Amino acid sequence: MTTAVQKITLSSSRDIPFSKLVLGQSNVRRIKAGVSIQDLAASIARRGLIQSLHVRPVVDTDGQEMGMFEVPAGGRRYRALELLVKQKQLAKTAPVPCVVGSSSSAILAREVSLAENVERAPLHPLDQYRAFKDLLDQGMSEEEIAAAFFISVNVVKQRLKLTTVSPALLDVYAEDGMTIAQLEAFSVSRDHTRQEQVWEAIKNNWSKEPYQIRRMLTENTVRASDKRAVFVGLERYEAAGGEVLRDLFQSDDGGWLQDVPLLERLVKDKLQMMADEIANEGWKWIEVAVSFPYGAADGLRELEGAPVDLSSEEKATLHALRDELRSLQAEYEEADELPDEVDQRFGELESAIKTLEARPVRFDLAEIARAGVFVSIDTDGAILIERGYVRPQDEAPVTPEGDNDPGTDGSDVEATGLVQRAVITIGGPPAGPEEDDEDGIKPLPDRLITELTADRTLALRDKLANDPATAFLAVLHKFVRDAFSGYSAQGVAMEVFVRGTVFPVQSEGLRDTNYARSIKNRHEAWEKRLPTDVADLWDSLSALTGTEQTELFAHCASLGVNALYERADRYGNGAISTHGVQQRLADADHLARAVGLDMIAAGWRPTVGNYLGSVTKARILQAVREGAGERASQLIDHLKKGDMAKEAERLLADSGWLPEPLRLADVDIEAVGSNAGDEDETLPEFLAGGDAGDEDVKQLDAAE
Known part of the structure; x- marks a missing residue:
């Protein structure tokens, strides 16, 4: 037997004078959200009432209708109409389109209010983008669109920015194949082919973070904050035909300059x-x-x-x-x-x-x-x-007295x-390191260790110059080792005869580090105070206060610091032996502890230029794992080495991570000295692999 389908009856629709409407107390909306009442009133004044109110007759205690109607659903529209009445833009008796429900319905008015708000579906961002684009094509400006819909101009610009995204990717987004954040990330570039290549490369990865998309789309660009871009100026770059990629969805620090050869020219x-x-x-x-x-x-x-x-x-x-x-x-x-x-x-x-x-x-x-x-x-x-x-x-060549031949001193x-x-x-920029796809954890290259310890030497000099007591003690320590025959004068970090150390290799940007600038500024300040004639130097130093003398002493002493790692000659033919380098670094550790050197506090951070670009992928992953955690390393383990190094720089920026040569090694200088015959066993891991030289050869000190 077939069961008859029960037919439903829709509520009738009619116009009711506004003066006959009252706001119901069963409306579930209590918190302000969305467009303001003032903006909604302006929208009604511009476009009319787009959606009818849902009302119910007001009845007395006997259930008899009183000629008034309450509004359980549509309270914001009611308040907007009320505001228009107060502003004399709408007559009190103006008819309002209403859907009239039954006062005897078993459905509660609160349920109707809840259903109206919960079942409402917001407009899809892609539909909003297409609608804005149509309005723009029809002659409306971005500002006019924003004013018409009571949103900020930036929101309109953001939606219209999606025009730079490949239609194929817009279709992927429309089918829920990517998030709105991922779609927004693609908008930094106008190259549809490159956008599609990036999506193909990452779409099957478990991690498809927006920052990865932005990085891949801008990997061959230059930040607008780069000193080269600031030097040239964006206006001049754009006037020359250069394009600037911009991100309207998050802070982009001025954007990215796409034409790098043009910028360099x-x-x-x-x-x-x-x-x-x-x-x-x-x-x-x-x-x-x-x-x-x-x-x-x-x-x-x-x-x-x-x-x-x-x-x-x-x-x-x-x-x-x-x-x-x-x-x-x-x-x-x-x-x-x-x-x-x-x-x-x-x-x-x-x-x-x-x-x-x-x-x-x-x-x-x-x-x-x-x-x-x-x-x-x-x-x-x-x-x-x-x-x-x-x-x-x-x-100028030295001219014998009495020789007045013109032109020999440049006076001509x-x-x-x-x-x-x-x-x-x-000069051109220094050549970057060659690509190294080896995955094994191998000892750090000697050149890289020397570069890192050059940073440490400068930072240690700067720290010592601000600690006169320790500088004085360090020099006194050297005096005692020289004066008493029971001590060896070799393998120390200080020499009374201050001899500046030249760094044979160094990372790009060492000159611009905080500690390098601090040393330069301090040195120049003292140069201005000291006399130009050496005959006046003694009296000038004597006139300094005790504090000034100690500060100058500490500065001069700090210039003798040499905490450099240097590759030892495995056959002992040179002046450097593995044991001497080991002693120098251990002595430098003592000095670093005494002055409280912290390379992170000094301003050192791992970058592509000073570390990450010079080590293997396995080393990069190890650094990220130690500094940012296992999950962070998994985010980048699938990347090519160049991309991995860039992402590792970002992940490690505030982690406080340091490579081995910049950490304080737990090495006892006396224990090291007693095991001089077993140099390879007692060396730190990053120094392992060198052969000891002749111990009778003069050792290099960690300060000169």
Whole structure:
């Protein structure tokens, strides 16, 4: 027997004057969400009431209808209409489209309110993107679209940014094959072919994080924050036809410059132009590079120049700027927060004062004729010009007394007024390490260990210079070892005769580290205080206070630190033996503990340039596993070495991880000394593999 299907009856629809409507108390919406009542009212005024209200007759205690209707579902629309009535935009008796439910229905009014809100499906982002695109194609601007739908312009831009994504990937997203975050990540590039290649490469991986997609799409680009990009400027780069990839969905630090060869050409051209201008000053040579290694000027004599005096106009301007700055500081001294225009003025004044105080330096023309200039880009993207360095081969020959032959000291340049044309040399970036796909955990390359310990040596020097007590003790320790025959004077980290150490190899960027800059600034500050004539040096040092003497002592002592690893000659033919290097590093560990050296606190972080790009994939994974955990290493174990190194740099940035050569080894210097015959067994792991040299050969100390 067939059961008859019960037919349903839909509620009737009718227009009811607004004055006959009252807001029901059974509406489940209590918390404000979505478009505001004011914006909804504006939308109704623009488009009319798109969706009817659901109402029920109000009945008395006997169940008789009273001619009024309550609104259990559609409370926000009711309030928006109410606001329009208050604003005189809608008449109180204006008819409102309503769906009228039965007052005797078994379905509770609260259930109707809940169903209306729960069963509502938000618009799919892809549908929203297509709708916005249609409106844009029909002539509406992004600002007009945002105003019409009461959303921010940035939301409209974000949705329209999806036009840069391949249609094939949009289809994948529409079929729930990827998340909206993944789709947004693809929008950083306009290359549909590359987008599809990236998706094919990762779609079957268990990890398809948006950051991986962004990294793969921008792996051959340059960050807008890179000093080369800052030096050239985005406007000049884009004017030359370069494209900047931008990410509207998260902070992109200015975006990515896609045309790297164009950027490098613009950098070279701008550096060349500045070098040509400097060449007019008469220098003998000009070295030009994006950056120079630490110690590039070692062995060169630096000229002593005289600052150019301020003109009367400049003095008056500087005086006025300082007065205005002091006046503003006094006026806003108690203010918790500065007004924007005042804060901007503070910056302008400080910048103008700094520019006037940074006086150019005048050099002797005869000295200019034999000296040169280094031109590079500073870490903040500004031009860095270092004038006045004389190479040993360019020094004026010693002229016997009475020999007045002109031209031997370069004075002919000044006399004739001729300006020689400088030889400009433009250097390229250092070659990167070759690809190494070996997966085994092998000892670190000797060159890499030397580079790492160069960082440690500079950081240790900087730390020791700020600890006069330890510096004094270190030198006293060396005195005692020299003075008492029961001690060996070899294998120590300090020598009273301070001898600067040249780093034969070093990582890119060593010159720009915090500790390298700290040492340079401290050294230059003392140079300005000390007399130029050695005959006056004793009296000058005697005039220093006790504290100043100890600070200068610590600085000089710190320059003798040598904590470098050096490859030993396995046959003992040179001055370096494995045992000597081992003793030097152990002695340096004692020194590092005494001054509290922490390479992480000093500013060292593992990067592609200083570590990760020079080791095997297995080493990279080991570092990530130790620093960021097993799960983090699994995220990158499928990547190629270059990509793996870049991701490892990001994962290890704030982990506090250090490679073995930068850690404090738990080596007892006395125990090491007593086991000198078993050098390979007592060496740290990263030093294993070298053969001991002749112990009678002079050992290198960890400080010179």
